[in-house]
Amino acid sequence: MQAMGVFSTLWEADNWATRGGLEKINWNKAPFYAYYKDFDIEGCSIPGPVTCASNPTNWWEGVAYQALNAIEARRYRWVRMNHVIYDYCQDKSRYSMTPPECLSGI
Structure with missing residues (x-):
């Protein structure tokens, strides 16, 4: 079974992430670092939901x-077909x- 990982990226977001561009990014302070705080993920082993503990507060x-x-x-x-690279x-x-985890046909 493959281990699950989380990847994220940062990109220039002058317009939407800075109050409409009011707060400019100071590129002189690059590189920027980000981290996850209190990150929690629930996962299940194959074959899937039948064997997983359900949480009624999870809308998904x-x-x-x-x-x-x-x-x-x-x-x-x-x-x-049009966007998966790998x-x-x-x-x-x-x-x-x-x-x-690939055998489920999802």
Whole structure:
């Protein structure tokens, strides 16, 4: 099973992240560092939600978010076909066996 990681990026956000550009970024203070504080993530092992502890306060666990409808599935396929650069589930040169989390067909 693959370990889960979190990656993030910072980008120039003079307009939206600085009160509409009122507070200018001082590039002389670069490089900038960011960190996560009190970051908590809930995850489940394969095969998935059936074996996971459910939390009713998580809106994303609601019935509406458990499956895609036909239109959402078509849009999801389009995004994958047009925007995915790398999918380790398809990387046979690095992973001779398909990782277990890739077998769910999501």
